Amino acid sequence: MADHPHSSGDEAPPTRSTRGPTRMKQLLIRKNSGERTPVNVNVTTGVATGPHADDFRSYLGVVARDKISILIPSFDHVSEVDRNIIWKDILVS
Numbered sequence: 671m672a673d674h675p676h677s678s679g680d681e682a683p684p685t686r687s688t689r690g691p692t693r694m695k696q697l698l699i700r701k702n703s704g705e706r707t708p709v710n711v712n713v714t715t716g717v718a719t720g721p722h723a724d725d726f727r728s729y730l731g732v733v734a735r736d737k738i739s740i741l742i743p744s745f746d747h748v749s750e751v752d753r754n755i756i757w758k759d760i761l762v763s
Contacts, residue, residue, distance in 0.1 A: 733759055 710720040718726045737756055738748055 730760070 707722050707725065708720070709718050709722050709726045711718050733756055737752060737759070738745075742748055
């Protein structure tokens with residue numbers, strides 16, 4: 671069999687770069703400086719709007735991944751205790 675010029679048994683396959691964790695550094699900087707980030711939430715629809723809406727949604731995703739097990743099928747199944755922990759974290763931030 672012919673050897674391929676770019677393949678060798680000693681070389682490791684190239685690794686793909688992966689996405690790192692979302693840390694929301696800009697919100698942590700604001701939190702540490704004591705600045706609160708205003709977010710408008712429509713009470714009827716529950717949709718965040720305004721200039722910081724995307725940051726807020728991303729922050730909620732970070733908190734949810736940190737506090738809620740991936741085995742829970744939907745937010746309806748999250749315990750009241752876990753919901754209160756999330757609310758406290760959001761209100762402090």
